[in-house]
Amino acid sequence: MRRAKISIIGAGNVGATCAHWILTQELADVVLVDIPQFPGKDKDGKDIMVDNTMPAGKALDLYESSPICGCDCKFIGTSDYSHTADSDVVIVTAGIPRKPGMSRDDLIATNTKIVGEVAEKVAKYSPNAVMIVVSNPLDAMVYVAWKKSGFPTNRVVGQAGVLDTARYRAFLAEEIGCSVEDVQALLLGGHGDDMVPLARYTFAGGIPITQLVKPERLEQIIQRTRDGGAEIVKLLRTGSAYYAPAAATVQMAEAIIKDKKRILPCAAYCEKEYGIGGYFVGVPAVLGTNGVEKVIEIELDDNERKAFETSVQHVKDLVASVKL
């Protein structure tokens, strides 16, 4: 039987950690792709970025750990997209983080260029893959990847909701004093600041969360979840979160590779769904071999709908600032 193949574009913290989670689950063979990034000279003495052995080093290091974890996965690290050919899933983490003095618009412009070029190459070498986009600002980058790949909407999906929900579930489990496994939650809308938590759809061991956590405490936990990314940045000082984002991404990849039909909160394309009209927004979606196989529309009360509409408007404003 052919083992599944996952290519990861961007072999930085999130990308390499995805590869590690994939290995521990023996989910797929992995190709790690990154760009040449060391200054050097071409044959005429001109300054260029020279070949980059970093992804090859990470790939070899991961492979050398495989006998210990008892998992048979192959790893390639490269700058050459031909190695990614015929991937089942491609995870896109390429991009740059915001640097001091850089506006949000500057970041969007830079990452639009990077993610756009990456998506074109992904489509060229793996025309049948499902692409999971992780690069930020997520709600805009998943749109860019869709436009530039020319993929059908079901084969492009953004990772945000699984991470936000995981943070929320972790904080709730800590508050209640129960297993993280027993907390089930649903968040809608954009990533981070824009997420819309739904207390009515949150349970611990089947018990509505409102019976276990007082409203003011729940509000504090929701705010901490919204600020979850910033909390980690503040602690790390030199980068952003990667263990939980990578775990979230690999859970989505697993659902696709194993055709599990998992219902996970993802940035999925919504046309008629929720009346959104052609944007990628965080909604519950069924993930299987064909990528997003269904967007599930849930009932919302007036307050929930209002919060969701505000979040969707932010996504639309963000996408409007993208210049393709």
Ligand code: APR
């Ligand atoms: N092609 C391939 N890789 C690229 C490209 C490109 N065109 N441009 C940049 N990269 C690579 C960088 O060289 C770097 O190794 O993407 C990698 C990004 O890794 P990190 O800087 O370590 O960032 P990381 O923490 O992994 O975050 C990646 O995920 O969660 C989001 O906000 C986060 O947008 C960021 C992305």
